Amino acid sequence: xxxxxxxxxxxxxxxxxxxxxxxxxxxxxxxxxxxxxxxxxxxxxxxxxxxxxxxxxxxxxxxxxxxxxxxxxxxxxxxxxxxxxxxxxxxxxxxxxxxxxxxxxxxxxxxxxxxxxxxxxxxxxxxxxxxxxxxxxxxxxxxxxxxxxxxxxxxxxxxxxxxxxxxxxxxxxxxxxxxxxxxxxxxxxxxxxxxxxxxxxxxxxxxxxxxxxxxxxxxxxxxxxxxxxxxxxxxxxxxxxxxxxxxxxxxxxxxxxxxxxxxxxxxxxxxxxxxxxxxxxxxxxxxxxxxxxxxxxxxxxxxxxxxxxxxxxxxxxxxxxxxxxxxxxxxxxxxxxxxxxxxxxxxxxxxxxxxxxxxxxxxxxxxxxxxxxxxxxxxxxxxxxxxxxxxxxxxxxxxxxxxxxxxxxxxxxxxxxxxxxxxxxxxx
Amino acid sequence: xxxxxxxxxxxxxxxxxxxxxxxxxxxxxxxxxxxxxxxxxxxxxxxxxxxxxxxxxxxxxxxxxxxxxxxxxxxxxxxxxxxxxxxxxxxxxxxxxxxxxxxxxxxxxxxxxxxxxxxxxxxxxxxxxxxxxxxxxxxxxxxxxxxxxxxxxxxxxxxxxxxxxxxxxxxxxxxxxxxxxxxxxxxxxxxxxxxxxxxxxxxxxxxxxxxxxxxxxxxxxxxxxxxxxxxxxxxxxxxxxxxxxxxxxxxxxxxxxxxxxxxxxxxxxxxxxxxxxxxxxxxxxxxxxxxxxxxxxxxxxxxxxxxxxxx
Numbered sequence: 011x012x013x014x015x016x017x018x019x020x021x022x023x024x025x026x027x028x029x030x031x032x033x034x035x036x037x038x039x040x041x042x043x044x045x046x047x048x049x050x051x052x053x054x055x056x057x058x059x060x061x062x063x064x065x066x067x068x069x070x071x072x073x074x075x076x077x078x079x080x081x082x083x084x085x086x087x088x089x090x091x092x093x094x095x096x097x098x099x100x101x102x103x104x105x106x107x108x109x110x111x112x113x114x115x116x117x118x119x120x121x122x123x124x125x126x127x128x129x130x131x132x133x134x135x136x137x138x139x140x141x142x143x144x145x146x147x148x149x150x151x152x153x154x155x156x157x158x159x160x161x162x163x164x165x166x167x168x169x170x171x172x173x174x175x176x177x178x179x180x181x182x183x184x185x186x187x188x189x190x191x192x193x194x195x196x197x198x199x200x201x202x203x204x205x206x207x208x209x210x211x212x213x214x215x216x217x218x219x220x221x222x223x224x225x226x227x228x229x230x231x232x233x234x235x236x237x238x239x240x241x242x243x244x245x246x247x248x249x250x251x252x253x254x255x256x257x258x259x260x261x262x263x264x265x266x267x268x269x270x271x272x273x274x275x276x277x278x279x280x281x282x283x284x285x286x287x288x289x290x291x292x293x294x295x296x297x298x299x300x301x302x303x304x305x306x307x308x309x310x311x312x313x314x315x316x317x318x319x320x321x322x323x324x325x326x327x328x329x330x331x332x333x334x335x336x337x338x339x340x341x342x343x344x345x346x347x348x349x350x351x352x353x354x355x356x357x358x359x360x361x362x363x364x365x366x367x368x369x370x371x372x373x374x375x376x377x378x379x380x381x382x383x384x385x386x387x388x389x390x391x392x393x394x395x396x397x398x399x400x401x402x403x404x405x406x407x408x409x410x411x412x413x414x415x416x417x418x419x420x421x422x423x424x425x426x427x428x429x430x431x432x433x434x435x436x437x438x
Numbered sequence: 439x440x441x442x443x444x445x446x447x448x449x450x451x452x453x454x455x456x457x458x459x460x461x462x463x464x465x466x467x468x469x470x471x472x473x474x475x476x477x478x479x480x481x482x483x484x485x486x487x488x489x490x491x492x493x494x495x496x497x498x499x500x501x502x503x504x505x506x507x508x509x510x511x512x513x514x515x516x517x518x519x520x521x522x523x524x525x526x527x528x529x530x531x532x533x534x535x536x537x538x539x540x541x542x543x544x545x546x547x548x549x550x551x552x553x554x555x556x557x558x559x560x561x562x563x564x565x566x567x568x569x570x571x572x573x574x575x576x577x578x579x580x581x582x583x584x585x586x587x588x589x590x591x592x593x594x595x596x597x598x599x600x601x602x603x604x605x606x607x608x609x610x611x612x613x614x615x616x617x618x619x620x621x622x623x624x625x626x627x628x629x630x631x632x633x634x635x636x637x638x639x640x641x642x643x644x645x646x647x648x649x650x651x652x653x654x655x656x657x658x659x660x661x662x663x664x665x666x667x668x669x670x671x672x673x674x675x676x677x678x679x680x681x682x683x684x685x686x687x688x689x690x691x692x693x694x695x696x697x698x699x700x701x702x703x704x705x706x707x708x709x710x711x712x713x714x715x716x717x718x719x720x721x722x723x724x725x726x727x728x729x730x731x732x733x734x735x736x737x738x739x740x741x742x743x744x745x746x747x748x749x
Contacts, residue, residue: 302608304574304601306681323680330681337573341580349530349583388532392583417535420583424533 013083014131015201016040016061017194018165021047022173028054030177037191038198043068043165070135073119074219078126085127086165090116090136093156094149095353095374113374115355118230120162121208122218125242132162138169145169147186148430151193151405152372155431158197159357159370161204166190193430196405203433206359206368210239211257211343212335217245222263228328229262229335238336239345239358248274258284258339262331264324266291280314286338292320305337347392354389367397369434371425392422393436402426403433481505490538495549502553511638513558517596518636520565521547522644522659527568527582536582542644544584548592550642555596562596564589565632567604567662570670572681575600603630604682605667612665612678628668628678662686 018041019034026048041061044052055062069077070086078085091114116134123132134157138145145153157164168176168187175183197203214233216226233240243251245263248271253259259278261267267275272294279285279295286308287295295318297311303319311318319338325331341347345358346369353375359368369391393400400412400423412434414421425432483501487493502508521542530536537543547564554562568578576586579600590598601607609631616626633639643659664686667673671684 304576304608306572306605333573337577341577347528347581347583349528349535351528352526388530390530390533415533417583422583 011040011061013041013061013063017163017198018043018063018133020065020135020137020165020167021045021051021055022168022170022177023047024170024173025177026051027177031055031058031060033176033187034058034060038195039166039191068133068135070133073123074223076123076126084131084133085123086133086135087119087123088135090119090134092136092139092145093153093372093374094145111353111374113235113353113355115156115231115234115372115374117156117160117355117357118227118234120157120160121242122227122230122244124161125244125247133165134162135165135167137167138172140169144171147189150186150190151430152374154190154193154197155372155405156355158194159355159372159431160208161206166194193405196431200403200433202361203359203368206361206366208239208241208357208359209255210241210345210358212238212240212339213243213251213253213256213259214240214262214335215243215245215248215251215259216262221265225264225325225328225331226262229260229332232329232332233335234355236332236336237344237346237348237351237356238332238339245271253278253283256283257343258286258335260286260335261288261291262325264288264290266294276313279316279318282315284317284319284338285313286319286335287321289321289324292322295320305334307334308338342394345394347394349390350388365438367393367395367436367438369393369436371432371434373428373430373432389425390422391425391434392420397436397438399437401435401437402428403435404428405431490543490545494543494545495552498546498549499553502557507557508554509557511557512554514560515558515637516561516563516635517554517559517638517640518563518565518632519547519550519554519640519642520659520663521642522654522662523566523568523578523582524644524654524662525569527578537584540644540646541582542642544579544588547642548589550640551589551592551596551598552594554640555593555598559596559638561599562593563599563601563632563636565601565603565630565663567630567665568602569604569685570666570682572602572605572667575602578602601630601632603632603663604665604670605680606630606665606678607632609635612668627664629663630665633663 017038019039021042021044023045028048028050031051031054039060041063042052042055043063043065045065047062052062068084068086069080069082070088071077072089073087076085076087093115094113096112096114116136120132120134124130136153138150138153153164154166172183172186176187212233214226214229216222216229218226218230230240230242241256243253243259248267251274253274256278259275261275266272266288275285275287276295285295292309295311295313297313297318299312301310301312301317303310305319307321307323308319309322311320345367346356348354348356348371351371354371354373357368357370357372359370361367371389400414401409402412402425403409406429412423412425415424416422423434481504483504485497485501487497523541525536525540527536527541531539551562551564564575566575566578568575571578579586586600589600592598606612607630611631612628613631613634614626614628615633617624641656641659643654643656646654648654648658665678666682666684666686667679669686670679670682671687673679673683
């Protein structure tokens with residue numbers, strides 16, 4: 011089987027007994043990533059039909075140093091976070107600027123990688139946090155789901171305590187291990203979802219590098235956090251970028267676009283789109299007239315059949331830029347509306363052909379004590395597009411058709427209890 | 439209840455009642471100039487409405503009739519309607535929507551718009567200062583799952599507009615509203631232009647408990663007209679911020695208010711919420727010109743009406 015279709019597992023260095031390969035039987039794991047593992051293990055693994063790759067052969071690198079033109083089948087990214095709600099320091103909870111909990115997720119990194127190397131399988135390499143209480147089963151399952159929800163794969167990696175306990179046959183540890191494998195298997199059996207394209211009304215355009223790295227990347231992070239769905243357009247691929255179907259395009263970089271790009275963006279706006287540009291690029295899109303703008307810090311100009319929102323001050327805070335973009339684009343065009351969702355990271359994607367859409371929710375809440383912040387049976391979802399049916403997928407339950415509930419004139423779906431992850435597949 | 443009300447110090451109804459005696463005693467000691475203007479003596483209508491939905495409009499219409507009609511007040515006028523949207527719009531109590539908890543219900547807003555329009559108002563401006571936000575008010579409504587167009591369609595002819603009054607908004611400058619008799623916290627408040635550029639002001643509150651004030655009614659609703667760019671958390675000291683950088687906890691907690699309160703010893707004995715809300719409300723009653731008028735009966739009746747429906 012091609013490496014790109016395999017689930018990778020970082021074989022623990024302490025697992026020197028080939029018999030431990032039996033732990034992988036019946037699992038979706040198809041590739042061992044080893045670092046100097048005993049020859050006996052490697053040989054036995056290959057005999058069992060597993061692919062074995064040396065860690066050093068992966069060319070793993072931080073996002074900024076990945077060779078996007080590499081011939082490697084998989085691109086492995088390092089220097090990532092352990093996906094979770096940011097840890098509490100003493101008695102103080104960490105929260106984001108929105109007041110919701112601050113969530114560490116790798117999904118925006120994974121999506122940026124996909125935008126830079128379309129079609130390549132992305133592997134995410136990160137380990138459980140050290141020097142603190144090891145993650146529990148739910149935390150491991152979140153780590154799997156956080157990567158899989160955007161079509162990437164986490165190189166499964168166990169903390170030392172868990173790997174030792176699993177090797178020793180500790181029942182609780184083996185249960186956790188089985189839970190991790192079951193979560194990975196869930197996504198492998200729904201591999202068609204990997205072909206779904208992440209969509210949204212807004213295109214975020216940047217080099218996401220150099221002087222633009224902080225603003226561009228944090229914008230991706232914070233826009234996703236506020237459920238502003240977007241497409242990523244890397245400037246290096248601007249010429250071939252497809253802007254059809256978008257409501258708005260945001261040029262996030264302080265340096266203004268080149269003339270050919272100006273022409274492309276101007277055509278987008280003239281065709282009816284909204285173009286959001288920084289102060290430094292405002293002079294390139296003068297437009298025909300000005301309109302009242304309800305978002306402070308912008309001049310709204312008519313531009314053909316569309317508009318240009320030109321910043322009147324320099325952008326210095328990606329949180330406010332994400333909020334501004336959401337206000338300028340308008341939530342009217344959000345494909346989904348979620349209530350009680352601050353502890354969830356949502357992913358919206360559309361099947362090729364557009365007849366199916368997918369909303370995935372990864373829960374970072376754990377055992378939240380706060381109403382509306384954690385209990386999954388309090389989450390309500392609305393879709394702002396026409397649809398005929400909604401099927402709910404959960405990790406530990408059979409798929410089920412969701413029945414709509416009516417709230418005034420609105421159709422919405424109240425989700426039943428779920429742990430860690432849920433997906434709603436919506437048919438046109 | 440004391441002048442010092444801090445975060446996490448929650449007023450209960452029991453404590454509110456217990457302290458009300460002290461409040462009354464303390465208030466009696468206040469010089470007359472410290473009080474708000476005389477309470478209006480216009481008629482008040484109260485009604486029972488069993489649920490939101492179709493029953494809201496006829497009930498509210500009857501109430502407006504009971505107070506003598508509103509045509510003479512609003513015909514040909516610009517009416518500002520301050521609604522109450524406290525909290526995050528996309529947070530529910532379980533599956534109970536926010537309008538059934540802390541927000542003025544959209545049915546009440548739509549019915550009010552309809553009746554104001556039918557009574558001849560030429561322009562209706564729906565106003566609120568959503569915490570921490572400088573985004574368009576329509577966006578806040580959409581986040582709650584509402585459609586702002588519903589309010590536009592509710593009008594029979596009056597132009598319906600929305601404005602977030604938490605910052606400068608569509609105005610060019612803040613308008614200074616002096617507090618009658620000099621004020622207790624501040625001698626004046628700088629507000630969004632919308633509270634000046636109107637002929638009639640309606641406070642369309644939501645009857646509910648409030649952790650600082652004990653209860654929210656029409657006057658407490660006016661607490662939310664102060665822009666967070668000036669009176670909010672992390673607001674610049676010397677000049678208004680461009681956008682809010684936080685909520686209204688600074689004023690809630692009294693961090694800014696206490697020093698001013700200490701300058702006037704009798705004020706220490708005054709309930710904090712009355713001091714602030716009365717003062718802010720009073721400032722809206724007495725703009726630099728006499729263009730603004732209150733709609734006391736209407737807002738009082740509608741507020742009571744909201745409370746009955748919501749309880």
